[in-house]
Amino acid sequence: MPASACRPSSPAPNPRSWVGRGRTVGTAPTSDEDQTEAEIYDVIVIGAGAVGENVADRAVQGGLSVLIVEAELVGGECSYWACMPSKALLRSASVLRAAHAVGGAREAVTGTLDAAAVLARRDTFTSHWDDAGQVRWLEKAGIALARGRARLDGERRVIITGDDGDQRTVLARHAVALCTGSEAAVPPLDGLAEARPWTSREITSTETVPDRLAIIGGGVVGCEMATAFTSLGSRVTLLSRGRLLSGVEQFAGDAVTERLRADGAEVLIGTTPERVDRLADGTVRLALPEGRELVVDEVVVATGRRAGTRDLGLETVGLTPGEWIDVDDTLRALDADGRASEWLYAVGDINHRALLTHQGKYQARAAGDAMAARASGASRQEAPWGAHVATADHAAVPQVTFTAPEVASVGLTLAEATGRGLRVRAVDYELGYVAGASVHADDYRGTARMVVDEDRHVIVGFTIVGDDVAELLHAATIAVVGEVPLDRLWHAVPSYPTMSEIWLRLLEQYGRVSATG
Ligand SMILES: Cc1cc2nc3c(=O)[nH]c(=O)nc-3n(C[C@H](O)[C@H](O)[C@H](O)COP(=O)(O)OP(=O)(O)OC[C@H]3O[C@@H](n4cnc5c(N)ncnc54)[C@H](O)[C@@H]3O)c2cc1C
Numbered sequence: 001m002p003a004s005a006c007r008p009s010s011p012a013p014n015p016r017s018w019v020g021r022g023r024t025v026g027t028a029p030t031s032d033e034d035q036t037e038a039e040i041y042d043v044i045v046i047g048a049g050a051v052g053e054n055v056a057d058r059a060v061q062g063g064l065s066v067l068i069v070e071a072e073l074v075g076g077e078c079s080y081w082a083c084m085p086s087k088a089l090l091r092s093a094s095v096l097r098a099a100h101a102v103g104g105a106r107e108a109v110t111g112t113l114d115a116a117a118v119l120a121r122r123d124t125f126t127s128h129w130d131d132a133g134q135v136r137w138l139e140k141a142g143i144a145l146a147r148g149r150a151r152l153d154g155e156r157r158v159i160i161t162g163d164d165g166d167q168r169t170v171l172a173r174h175a176v177a178l179c180t181g182s183e184a185a186v187p188p189l190d191g192l193a194e195a196r197p198w199t200s201r202e203i204t205s206t207e208t209v210p211d212r213l214a215i216i217g218g219g220v221v222g223c224e225m226a227t228a229f230t231s232l233g234s235r236v237t238l239l240s241r242g243r244l245l246s247g248v249e250q251f252a253g254d255a256v257t258e259r260l261r262a263d264g265a266e267v268l269i270g271t272t273p274e275r276v277d278r279l280a281d282g283t284v285r286l287a288l289p290e291g292r293e294l295v296v297d298e299v300v301v302a303t304g305r306r307a308g309t310r311d312l313g314l315e316t317v318g319l320t321p322g323e324w325i326d327v328d329d330t331l332r333a334l335d336a337d338g339r340a341s342e343w344l345y346a347v348g349d350i351n352h353r354a355l356l357t358h359q360g361k362y363q364a365r366a367a368g369d370a371m372a373a374r375a376s377g378a379s380r381q382e383a384p385w386g387a388h389v390a391t392a393d394h395a396a397v398p399q400v401t402f403t404a405p406e407v408a409s410v411g412l413t414l415a416e417a418t419g420r421g422l423r424v425r426a427v428d429y430e431l432g433y434v435a436g437a438s439v440h441a442d443d444y445r446g447t448a449r450m451v452v453d454e455d456r457h458v459i460v461g462f463t464i465v466g467d468d469v470a471e472l473l474h475a476a477t478i479a480v481v482g483e484v485p486l487d488r489l490w491h492a493v494p495s496y497p498t499m500s501e502i503w504l505r506l507l508e509q510y511g512r513v514s515a516t517g
């Protein structure tokens with residue numbers, strides 16, 4: 001398995017049709033004629049990204065035969081144009097920053113980042129955009145692969161069109177899993193589409209470091225790429241219509257804004273370009289509010305994602321092309337009336353629950369296991385936190401944004417918790433006051449917040465911002481998922497002097513409920 005991989009380590013057909021949008025959709029493969037003219041698998045997975053691979057793996061482990069269909073590279077966005085290359089682009093600067101932050105090491109590091117070496121290292125993570133390693137893994141896992149673009153053709157029926165235009169029809173005895181992910185959305189700004197902007201794909205796979213780079217969008221992609229390319233030597237202008245990282249606690253976005261500016265990036269908050277043009281000399285001109293013009297070598301659009309459902313034959317099963325697909329907690333597609341399909345699943349980015357590889361893979365494990373259990377008639381655990389449901393999607397989605405400083409969060413922000421009607425209290429602590437942090441780096445600064453449900457005395461949200469905090473997050477995820485009572489958390493003693501002592505400080509700040517009565 002290459003280091004870049006985001007993937008994991010036949011009973012009778014069900015003749016019942018799923019009714020979508022009030023009409024019966026398609027027919028199950030019932031006649032012998034059908035079965036001789038088309039191949040049949042227990043499960044067909046469309047899209048071999050990290051999520052599709054994990055659905056397939058779990059279904060095979062559950063005793064089912066699986067065909068996975070991939071139109072581009074096996075491994076999907078995460079391996080080649082998203083998580084892995086972007087993190088590789090960020091890592092070298094993070095190490096350099098860490099050395100500069102510690103006296104003694106600082107004096108020893110006199111050079112600057114070697115951009116060409118960073119890009120070369122990035123290329124090893126994407127296996128030079130060659131998926132041979134991931135194809136070998138599919139073979140070992142017992143998953144059949146079809147190369148080509150798949151579309152639904154009614155219930156349990158899939159048509160695959162190969163690169164040469166040849167078509168073949170495959171049928172699913174039990175389930176079809178749509179795992180086609182998402183793609184970059186290009187907003188309808190004047191001239192933008194014609195200006196041939198870069199998206200996350202071009203910026204993560206670039207062979208050069210543009211001298212001048214504009215990034216439109218202050219979300220996760222925009223902030224990570226602004227951090228990476230500022231460190232690689234670009235003059236970056238980040239244009240954000242609202243505050244940076246608006247999905248997390250405000251202090252997190254503010255810390256990233258401050259550091260980007262300190263590192264030389266221009267961060268324009270509340271700014272959307274009015275027009276974008278690619279000029280004859282290949283540069284790009286952005287017309288900004290109040291008559292300002294910005295000329296750059298490349299412009300990156302990082303304004304969110306759209307569903308990978310445009311040419312998937314959704315209309316043949318009563319769903320709407322181009323839309324995200326709603327699902328139940330076992331990841332079965334819901335029709336317009338909220339009824340769950342008996343055979344159609346939508347897993348990963350495509351259901352828009354959490355656009356994150358780890359969360360999609362978590363859904364995939366639940367979905368693959370649910371398919372196998374349904375196929376064999378085995379009992380299923382569908383109550384919250386059961387084996388066949390993705391309960392954490394609602395309560396405990398962890399995310400690390402690998403900016404400087406890093407932002408790690410899980411569960412609800414204070415505003416989200418309040419919005420859900422919870423009686424909560426936020427406890428904040430300056431991470432730099434923790435002994436482990438002061439040893440970790442000179443003049444360390446950072447902030448942590450825990451959001452406590454005052455009725456249950458459990459943590460429902462946690463956010464931490466600071467250099468090298470990513471690995472601190474999982475303790476919080478366990479506390480939130482486990483609904484560990486604060487009284488018990490006092491007995492989880494963090495080692496001295498580690499940054500994990502932030503937990504002790506937060507508990508002290510909150511006060512010991514049992515001691516105070
Ligand atoms: C720049 C960037 C950085 C990111 N960094 C992180 C990160 O650090 N951590 C994290 O958790 N998440 C990160 N994400 C999000 C993460 O990439 C996605 O959540 C993840 O890739 C979703 O996986 P998926 O399998 O659902 O979809 P995808 O990875 O998009 O895979 C879908 C697959 O389906 C294929 N496909 C589509 N249509 C068809 C069809 N009709 N027939 C056959 N095949 C088809 C595609 O070719 C693709 O291979 C990042 C995203 C971006 C853009």
Ligand SMILES: NC(=O)c1ccc[n+]([C@@H]2O[C@H](COP(=O)([O-])OP(=O)(O)OC[C@H]3O[C@@H](n4cnc5c(N)ncnc54)[C@H](O)[C@@H]3O)[C@@H](O)[C@H]2O)c1
Binds near residue numbers: 188242399402
């Ligand atoms: N480290 C990670 O976990 C990681 C890294 C990168 C991406 N991702 C995932 O990928 C997904 C996509 O990231 P993203 O940054 O593209 O989306 P995003 O939703 O995080 O941010 C999009 C930003 O663009 C802005 N925007 C939207 N439309 C706009 C318009 N018309 N004009 C100007 N600004 C506009 C939004 O206000 C928002 O700030 C995210 O959901 C994220 O979870 C994760």
